[in-house]
Amino acid sequence: MADPIVDRVKSSLGSMALNIENPRLHRIYATVPREQIVAATTALHKEFDTRYICVIGARDIGDNIELVYPFALEKEERLIVLKTLVPKSDPNIDTISKVIPGAVLYEREAFEMLGVNFRDHPQMEILFLPETWGDKGNPLRKDWTDPRKAEGGEQ
Numbered sequence: 001m002a003d004p005i006v007d008r009v010k011s012s013l014g015s016m017a018l019n020i021e022n023p024r025l026h027r028i029y030a031t032v033p034r035e036q037i038v039a040a041t042t043a044l045h046k047e048f049d050t051r052y053i054c055v056i057g058a059r060d061i062g063d064n065i066e067l068v069y070p071f072a073l074e075k076e077e078r079l080i081v082l083k084t085l086v087p088k089s090d091p092n093i094d095t096i097s098k099v100i101p102g103a104v105l106y107e108r109e110a111f112e113m114l115g116v117n118f119r120d121h122p123q124m125e126i127l128f129l130p131e132t133w134g135d136k137g138n139p140l141r142k143d144w145t146d147p148r149k150a151e152g153g154e155q
Contacts, residue, residue: 005028013043026078034067037067037094038096041069042099045099052071053069054070056068056069056109058109064087065114067116093119104121108126111126113128
């Protein structure tokens with residue numbers, strides 16, 4: 001049976017979506033290229049009046065950082081999740097904070113912990129790590145080595 005919400009997501013995202021899945025009730029996943037994340041977020045905002053984001057999940061999956069943007073649709077009782085990949089060799093993507101202002105803190109966390117740079121972000125700086133962290137790297141990357149251990153410092 002066709003799902004009208006899935007149809008609206010497909011219509012809104014159009015050719016931006018590389019893939020759209022509806023694996024279970026109330027969950028819709030759409031994969032988009034990183035170059036389309038702002039356009040896709042804007043399309044969902046216009047179609048469903050999305051005003052906030054639940055979180056921005058980020059994880060190291062080898063050569064890429066996977067970013068996951070879940071948007072809760074209260075009226076439709078659905079979760080629409082945009083997914084995209086950012087290459088570790090070029091960890092840049094546009095901020096969605098101009099469309100969804102609440103994304104600011106989540107983007108800062110992904111920047112700090114995984115080294116993803118969100119272009120045009122209004123306040124790209126560390127959030128959780130100590131101010132003295134400096135250039136010790138991004139601790140949630142699989143290839144990260146704690147330089148403090150090599151220095152004989154903190155354990």
